[in-house]
Amino acid sequence: MRCLFISDVSSRAGGVYGLRAASFARAMARRGHQILLLSPTLDPAEPTLSPATIRDRIAAHDWAEPLSLELAPRETAMLRLHRSSALPQSLRRLATAWLIAAEGGVHGDWVAAARAAHPAILDGFKPEIVWANFGNLSNLVVGQQLARAAGVPWTIDFKDNFASYVPGRLHGVLQRRFADAAAFTGNAELHADIAARWFAQPHEVIYSSIAPAMIAAPDSRPRSDKFLVTLIGSTYTDEFLERFLSGFAAWVKAGGTERRDATLFHYAGAADNNVRAAIGRSGLECVATVEGNVPHDRLARLCHDAAVNCYIWAPFGFHHKALELMACRRPLISFPGEHPETFVLADRVRGDLRTCTDEAQLIATFDAVWQDWRAGRIPATDPDLSSVTWDAGAGQLERMFAAVLAR
Structure with a gap:
């Protein structure tokens, strides 16, 4: 399978940040799948990859390992306003609502960066399925938009508690917004059960393993x-x-x-x-x-x-x-x-x-x-x-992806 993984954090961040997506990407590559891991740059000031560079890296890559592509976020005027410490709380709430409705969330700069890279990624890689982790809502928007552009199914990874990290008034809104996801995973039964209150798709609990x-x-x-x-x-x-x-x-x-x-x-x-x-x-x-x-x-x-x-x-x-x-x-x-x-x-x-x-x-x-x-x-x-290795979890992920593609 050609799988596109969407992480909200660079795998270079260290610690637990980005560990899950990057580790499962490596484990899936060991099982013979072609994995492209897309994430923001570790430092937003780092230069982004040009479309030509993205195409060249995809064409030259040895798929025995995942290909990691990092894109520099593209800040918008509304995002700069939202992040201003001088903005009153009442206006910040309005700005947040605008960002969620119009720019893909409070990390809309990441959404914009990924959208600019769509043609180069889809021309060179042609994914069959997308897996986007819920580190933030914008990351789900990135996964959804890429899957729609490619005409392929996409899936969500709830590695955090959906109910705790999303304001209650938005639960129903986001349930409808992401209703086209084909399935979801959770890194625990607790998080999967909470997500299942709003998302009725088939799902699988896949525990993260351990940094060696x-x-x-x-x-x-x-x-x-x-x-x-x-x-x-x-x-x-x-x-x-x-x-x-x-x-x-x-x-x-x-x-x-x-x-x-x-x-x-x-x-x-x-x-x-x-x-x-x-x-x-x-x-x-x-x-x-x-x-x-x-x-x-x-x-x-x-x-x-x-x-x-x-x-x-x-x-x-x-x-x-x-x-x-x-x-x-x-x-x-x-x-x-x-x-x-x-x-x-x-x-x-x-x-x-x-x-x-x-x-x-x-x-x-x-x-x-x-x-x-x-x-x-x-x-x-x-x-x-032995039951919680990255390879064991990748076997679960592989079976879920195969079931989604079969449907």
């Missing part, structure tokens, strides 16, 4: 000189973050000087400023360091050094980070809850997921991990990731 660097070797061990506790990823609500740090600080304090001096805390994620402030309010006595988003290789080294990895749960979304962190062969704490689906996934891959619903459970869990670490019993898990 995150998978710890069987002989991997945590640091022995320090009890390293990590907190990974977004924190979502100040309340959950404050409660987590309050419980952790109480646990450190209860262990006296020995525990304080032996324990290190490290946060990595997009909420670095919030975490710094919350640490200051918590009275945490051990050494604590904070950094922003990091590439997967850096994140892997951090999480493999840890005695325990932690994350803050968000009730409105599925945490793909749970699978990645279970691959690190360390105990994993989610606070203050998790969806049943994640427990099922943990059982499936034999991951050590420990969910704490309150501070008392959190303190007791840190006690248990601390004792295991001191006795050299970490890691205690041998995860089985």
